[in-house]
Amino acid sequence: MREITVEDLPDIARGAAVLGTGGGGDPYIGRLLAQQAIRRHGPVPLVDPMDLPDDAVVIPTAVMGAPTVMLEKLPSGKELVTALRALETLIGKKATHTISIEAGGLNSVIPFATAAELGLPMVDADGMGRAFPELQMLMPTLGGISATPMALADERGNAISMNTLDNAWAERFARTATIEMGCSSAISLYVLTGRQTKEFMVHGTISLTQRIGVAIREAAAAHRDPVAATAEVLGGRRIFQGKLVDVRRGTEGGFARGEVRLDGLGDDLGAQLDISIQNENLVAIRDGQVLASVPDLICVLDTDTGEPVTTEMLRYGLRVSVVVAPCDPRWRSPEGLALTGPAYFGYDHEYVPV
Amino acid sequence: MREITVEDLPDIARGAAVLGTGGGGDPYIGRLLAQQAIRRHGPVPLVDPMDLPDDAVVIPTAVMGAPTVMLEKLPSGKELVTALRALETLIGKKATHTISIEAGGLNSVIPFATAAELGLPMVDADGMGRAFPELQMLMPTLGGISATPMALADERGNAISMNTLDNAWAERFARTATIEMGCSSAISLYVLTGRQTKEFMVHGTISLTQRIGVAIREAAAAHRDPVAATAEVLGGRRIFQGKLVDVRRGTEGGFARGEVRLDGLGDDLGAQLDISIQNENLVAIRDGQVLASVPDLICVLDTDTGEPVTTEMLRYGLRVSVVVAPCDPRWRSPEGLALTGPAYFGYDHEYVPV
Structure with missing residues (x-):
């Protein structure tokens, strides 16, 4: 304790x-x-x-x-x-x-x-x-x-x-x-x-959140890449970096629902990433292909500072990186996917673990 | 007891x-x-x-x-x-x-x-x-x-x-x-x-409802006017008799809301009566003039049998009579009217007691 x-x-x-x-x-x-x-x-x-x-x-x-x-x-x-x-x-x-x-x-x-x-x-x-x-x-x-x-x-x-x-x-x-x-x-x-x-x-x-928070803060302070530091603690990887070029967001049925589009920058120049939202980021689609979806984690971070960007903070022009990471393995069971997988949220693609 | x-x-x-x-x-x-x-x-x-x-x-x-x-x-x-x-x-x-x-x-x-x-x-x-x-x-x-x-x-x-x-x-x-x-x-x-x-x-x-129910049943059995019998027990009066010529009714916000129009028969031939409904009959308007409104009682009865016609039973062609009767006097106080008077339901006419 x-x-x-x-x-x-x-x-x-x-x-x-x-x-x-x-x-x-x-x-x-x-x-x-x-x-x-x-x-x-x-x-x-x-x-x-x-x-x-x-x-x-x-x-x-x-x-x-x-x-x-x-x-x-x-x-x-x-x-x-x-x-x-x-x-x-x-x-x-x-x-x-x-x-x-x-x-x-x-x-x-x-x-x-x-x-x-x-x-x-x-x-x-x-x-x-x-x-x-x-x-x-x-x-x-x-x-x-x-x-x-x-x-x-x-x-x-x-x-x-x-x-x-x-x-x-x-x-x-x-x-x-x-x-x-x-x-x-x-x-x-x-x-x-x-x-x-x-x-x-x-x-x-709680301990994990603290480790992530420390990693971001320390990397930013030391001028190391805070997004890479976050991906490492999460056991995940960066799938995209870009600029927010479109945000559609509304409060429907008590949820914040929306769609976000990123234009690629750096290695991702010329590509586009779309993210669908119901309070949380549900699905990330690159040029029409699903890269990640619930129940796996799709995290949007400020590219420069590594600070997490929540749904309500998304706005035009923001430079962000997208990190995906595996969910708790229990969510990947048939029962877990029935409760939280893409089909529950109305998507017709299969769940492909990141 | x-x-x-x-x-x-x-x-x-x-x-x-x-x-x-x-x-x-x-x-x-x-x-x-x-x-x-x-x-x-x-x-x-x-x-x-x-x-x-x-x-x-x-x-x-x-x-x-x-x-x-x-x-x-x-x-x-x-x-x-x-x-x-x-x-x-x-x-x-x-x-x-x-x-x-x-x-x-x-x-x-x-x-x-x-x-x-x-x-x-x-x-x-x-x-x-x-x-x-x-x-x-x-x-x-x-x-x-x-x-x-x-x-x-x-x-x-x-x-x-x-x-x-x-x-x-x-x-x-x-x-x-x-x-x-x-x-x-x-x-x-x-x-x-x-x-x-x-x-x-x-x-x-409960005793009053039973007296009303008995009055309707006995009047109908004896071929007396059951509507008049009801009005007498209620201390009210018949304001219209006619035929249902229009019913608009929908379930909105958990209520049955609607508008009903009657074409006059007998003494009321040539006149029209409109009734507004939110589960209950709220206001009765004859040729544009308010005859009765909440909190007073507006009761729609089958003209022949005296049977009460509830909101959900209203249908084209029904021959009905409308009886109005005074509400409990406590509803007529300023506090009572604030809670149940026409203004609460969005009407702009003053309450005129029947």
């Missing part, structure tokens, strides 16, 4: 936004929120999942909604506690730990705010090893674990809790409630035992 | 559909559902609200949604119990009585099914003295009573509960959840003490 302090958060948020593959929220906002809470309440213990007691009550907190909206409608932190408390009331148990459901600039860091506020330790793991747009897309779903009982809260004090038939229904009801809350909400769901956390969550995600 | 048996239900459902002013659900379906439950579990005690102990726990059950949809997606009764139980869990108390939130073919009768199923007595009262389309439009809202904690359930077993900032937010969240459930749901909300029931609910509504 070690303690996460205010100084650790910038690297963690930066690295988390890389794993967020465009989604999972803005690292700047996530960092500010968590830093504020840790300044007020002190550092947060980070626990290795293997050190959890089997009967620990591990309750995730996160924000749900369109990242484009969260930039304008900042979470206050209060609604995270409201959601967690509503869920505790429903299950009649208190959380012993909190944890992140997905890697992302907000959703890796926000549970630190919850943890600091409530004096809980946080677990060094997450539910995806990346970010996905829908809340049934968690590793525990593959283990047959229910997303509900689940609670949502908004900044006004509205709280909704639910028990649903399955995790896809939880996504449907939570999405419409989130839209009604103004396209973003605080959520608490997937109550896990310590044992389930060990078995089903992706271990070490 | 008296007992309501299977034989009482046809008159109650018929009279309730008159007070439902087009909404509140289909009397045939409501009656079948309640008769089935009473046949299985025995008669239901009907309690005068003044006889309630002050600390009684009175929990309404109802169906929410578009009446047009409820005709095709029948409630099974099971989801009413699921909703009530979810609410009991949330408040940590058991219901001692159930009650109807509005008068209507379904919503006056459905609580008998809940009552029979759970062995609870039912209170002879309701929350509106008529039907209204939105769930904040209850007399207890005027008394500052919260609609939440509230629970919704569907026939699949999905259950949602909520605590909201105010009753308008409860309506918003419940409406979107109901839409997601397929445009109809079972709800349980407005937990009342016996004392609050006495103070804020409309007393004697």
Whole structure:
């Protein structure tokens, strides 16, 4: 066990936004929120999942909604506690730990705010090893674990809790409630035992995000290539560098959806890369050929600084590099692909691992 | 206290559909559902609200949604119990009585099914003295009573509960959840003490619906005018008789909305009457002049039989008479009109009491 302090958060948020593959929220906002809470309440213990007691009550907190909206409608932190408390009331148990459901600039860091506020330790793991747009897309779903009982809260004090038939229904009801809350909400769901956390969550995600964040920062400071440094930590590779020449992006059905086009630069001069987005980067297509797709990671980075570029930050003229990296191997199983593969998102190409 | 048996239900459902002013659900379906439950579990005690102990726990059950949809997606009764139980869990108390939130073919009768199923007595009262389309439009809202904690359930077993900032937010969240459930749901909300029931609910509504139902049946059997008989029991008057020549009706935002036009017959030959609908009949306009509007009652009856014609039953060629009647006087207060008057529904005419 070690303690996460205010100084650790910038690297963690930066690295988390890389794993967020465009989604999972803005690292700047996530960092500010968590830093504020840790300044007020002190550092947060980070626990290795293997050190959890089997009967620990591990309750995730996160924000749900369109990242484009969260930039304008900042979470206050209060609604995270409201959601967690509503869920505790429903299950009649208190959380012993909190944890992140997905890697992302907000959703890796926000549970630190919850943890600091409530004096809980946080677990060094997450539910995806990346970010996905829908809340049934968690590793525990593959283990047959229910997303509900689940609670949502908004900044006004509205709280909704639910028990649903399955995790896809939880996504449907939570999405419409989130839209009604103004396209973003605080959520608490997937109550896990310590044992389930060990078995089903992706271990070490927070430490990995920190390593990525440090690698980018150090490479940029030493005038080494920060994109190459990121690809190395991820075990991935750069597939493109170019300039953003077209961004179409809208908020539809509570998601940020869009299409992005890059014109190649350097070795990629003359080529084009298209990326499709539903909160996260789903598919990368070079001159008509699919180079990578969900569930693998497609990360857009600023070519000069290596800083991750989230969906809501994409804009004309930006010089970016695209790094792809393999997802957690469990997503590549038939069940994993049914939940998060290209067919689920309506694409007709086969999944080809990067 | 008296007992309501299977034989009482046809008159109650018929009279309730008159007070439902087009909404509140289909009397045939409501009656079948309640008769089935009473046949299985025995008669239901009907309690005068003044006889309630002050600390009684009175929990309404109802169906929410578009009446047009409820005709095709029948409630099974099971989801009413699921909703009530979810609410009991949330408040940590058991219901001692159930009650109807509005008068209507379904919503006056459905609580008998809940009552029979759970062995609870039912209170002879309701929350509106008529039907209204939105769930904040209850007399207890005027008394500052919260609609939440509230629970919704569907026939699949999905259950949602909520605590909201105010009753308008409860309506918003419940409406979107109901839409997601397929445009109809079972709800349980407005937990009342016996004392609050006495103070804020409309007393004697079930007995009134039965008197209306009996008056229509007996007048029709004796070849007297059933429409005149209804107007007399309601303390209202017939404002039009005619033939339905146009019906525009759609399901929008979870409501049945529409416009209906009648061509006059008999004394009204040559005149036209237009009725606007949001689940319930909202406004009646004769040749451009408003004759009646919410919160007063606008009831459409079959001219020959006196049977109430609900929104979903309106069809070209039907010979109907329109009866208007005064609402509960509390709806005519400034607060009552703000909640249920023509301005709330977007009309720019003043409210003129019938």
